Structure formats: structure tokens, C-alpha cells
Amino acid sequence: MYEERxxxxxxxxxxxxxxxxxxxxxxxxxxxCMDLLLWNGELVVxxxxxxxxxxxxxxxxxxxxxxxxxxxxxxxxxxxxxxxxDRRTPLADLWxxxxxxxxxxxxxxxxxxxxALEQVAAERLAAPERTAAERxxxxxxxxxxxxxxxxxxxxxxxxxxxxxxxxxxRRCRAAFxxxxxxxxxxxxxxxxxxxxxxxxxxxxxxxxxxxxxxAHLSREVRALAGAPLTALVPAAGRRAGQSFGANRSTPxxxxxxxxx
Numbered sequence: 001m002y003e004e005r006x007x008x009x010x011x012x013x014x015x016x017x018x019x020x021x022x023x024x025x026x027x028x029x030x031x032x033c034m035d036l037l038l039w040n041g042e043l044v045v046x047x048x049x050x051x052x053x054x055x056x057x058x059x060x061x062x063x064x065x066x067x068x069x070x071x072x073x074x075x076x077x078x079x080x081x082x083x084x085x086d087r088r089t090p091l092a093d094l095w096x097x098x099x100x101x102x103x104x105x106x107x108x109x110x111x112x113x114x115x116a117l118e119q120v121a122a123e124r125l126a127a128p129e130r131t132a133a134e135r136x137x138x139x140x141x142x143x144x145x146x147x148x149x150x151x152x153x154x155x156x157x158x159x160x161x162x163x164x165x166x167x168x169x170r171r172c173r174a175a176f177x178x179x180x181x182x183x184x185x186x187x188x189x190x191x192x193x194x195x196x197x198x199x200x201x202x203x204x205x206x207x208x209x210x211x212x213x214x215a216h217l218s219r220e221v222r223a224l225a226g227a228p229l230t231a232l233v234p235a236a237g238r239r240a241g242q243s244f245g246a247n248r249s250t251p252x253x254x255x256x257x258x259x260x
Contacts, residue, residue: 004067007118009125011069014114022060028053029193029225029232030186032145032176034073034081036091036117038064043091043104045077047084048177050186052226055088064107066117070183071141071175075134076124081177141175144168148184149191151210189224192217196233 004015030049037044040059048070074081078094092100103120110116140161147157157180158168169179176183192209196202206217221229 005114007066009066009068009118009121011072012118012121013067014118015065015067016114017063017065019060019062020057022057024057025054026057027225027227029190031190032070032183032186033067034077034084034177035068036066036076036121038104038107038113038117039088041104041108043100043107045073045084045089045091045094047087047089048073048081050086050178050182051224053086053088054226064113064117066114066121068121070145071138072125074175075130075138076121080174082173085177137171137175141171144172144175144180145183145187148180149187151188154180154184185220185224189217189220193221193232196229202229202233 001018001020002015004013006012007014028049029052032048034048035046037046040061040063046053046065068076073084077084077091090100091103107113107116107120140163143161144157147160152160154165154168158165161168163171172178172180172183188209188211192205192211195205195208200208202217203214206212206214209217211217211220218229221227221232225232
């Protein structure tokens with residue numbers, strides 16, 4: 001039902017979800033990313049989520065998505081990430097309508113819609129007006145994500161990239177949609193779920209991801225995903241040595257990795 005592949009764009013992922021019956025509802029978890037989607041025949045931007053996104057399928061069509069790594073979305077779509085937080089926004093609301101109609105026809109009519117989505121983003125990322133300062137900012141944002149993924153605190157992360165904590169907060173809201181503490185929570189939850197779905201026991205996944213214990217992980221998953229941990233990681237995926245499909249699709253696309 002759901003498939004993905006590595007994108008030719010650095011750090012991005014291309015994914016597709018087969019058609020599902022109209023009225024099917026799905027849950028998608030926050031992951032700090034933003035997506036460019038061909039959804040219900042329309043180009044749509046999935047903003048960064050602070051909580052699970054629930055929606056109901058309307059048209060019953062296949063969905064195609066390009067999941068951009070944290071911080072890349074604003075350089076493709078234009079607005080700061082916080083303006084698109086927890087939203088699914090038609091691309092025509094952000095770019096000139098005529099241009100979006102042209103792009104929609106190109107992507108929908110392509111033999112490989114995913115490659116067409118990649119090309120749309122690649123053209124924006126390669127824009128000649130990108131300044132040296134913007135390129136330095138992009139590198140700095142990558143360093144922030146790497147530090148938070150490794151479990152660094154906000155103060156240490158700020159020092160590592162040469163910013164004050166207040167400057168870091170402003171930069172994170174613009175690049176990722178929310179402050180560094182929220183981004184760290186989202187990244188930590190995704191790491192724990194990946195470990196658990198790969199066969200690590202829940203207690204071990206919690207420890208490796210930096211939680212105090214399994215109960216702490218369970219509370220964070222409920223807060224961010226709106227569902228119990230055991231519902232997101234079926235028992236088969238928790239047995240040592242067995243793998244679990246980490247990206248089984250919910251029916252609807254979003255800016256987050258999908259789960260059952």
C-alpha cells in the first residue's frame with residue numbers, strides 16, 4: 001500500500017500510497033519534515049506537525065509525496081515553516097495560480113510523478129538568487145538537527161552553532177516550524193519508534209533514544225501521536241530479531257512518516 005525510495009535530492013524521500021476507499025481515515029505522526037504532495041489531483045504542501053495529523057480520504061486516488069528533510073521546506077515553498085505548521089495548504093495559496101496549474105498538469109501527467117515532484121523542488125533549491133548567507137544558514141540548520149538527534153540540550157546546541165538560545169529559537173521556528181525543544185521531542189520519538197519497529201524491546205528503545213524509561217516514552221508517544229505506544233508498534237515488531245514495516249501507510253499523506 002505504501003512504498004518509498006531515496007530521493008535524488010539530498011536527505012529527501014519519495015513515497016507513494018496506493019488508492020484507498022473514500023471515507024478511510026488515517027493517522028500520520030510528526031517528524032519535523034515538510035512534504036510536497038500530489039493529493040486528490042492537487043499539489044499540496046504538508047507543513048510540519050506538532051501532533052498526529054488525522055484526516056479522511058475524499059477522492060480515493062493514489063497519493064505521491066516528496067518528503068523534504070527538516071529545514072528544507074521553507075527554501076522550497078517560501079514562507080517560514082511556522083506559518084504552515086499543522087496545516088495542509090494548496091500550493092496555489094503560496095505560488096502564482098497559473099504557475100501551479102502548469103506544474104500540476106506536469107506532475108499529474110508524468111510517467112513518474114515522483115520524479116516530477118523532485119524536479120519542482122530541485123528547481124527551487126537551485127535558484128541562482130540563493131546567497132552565501134542563505135547557504136551558511138542551511139548548513140547551520142543541518143547542524144542543529146544533527147545535535148538534537150544526538151540528544152544535545154538546547155543550550156549546548158545553541159553554543160555549537162554560534163547562536164544564543166533566543167536566536168536558536170527564532171531560527172528553529174522559521175526553519176522547522178517550532179522551537180528546538182519541540183523538534184527534539186519529535187526527533188526522539190521517531191528514533192524510539194524506529195528502534196522498536198526494528199525489533200528492539202520497548203524498554204531498550206526508550207533507553208537508546210534517551211528517555212528515562214519505557215513509561216516516559218509511552219507518555220511522550222501519547223502526547224505527540226495521540227495513540228498508545230503498543231498501537232503504533234504491534235507485538236510482532238517488538239519481538240527480538242524481527243523487523244516491522246516502519247512506513248506502513250495510513251490512508252492520507254502528510255508531512256510525517258506514516259504508521260498503521
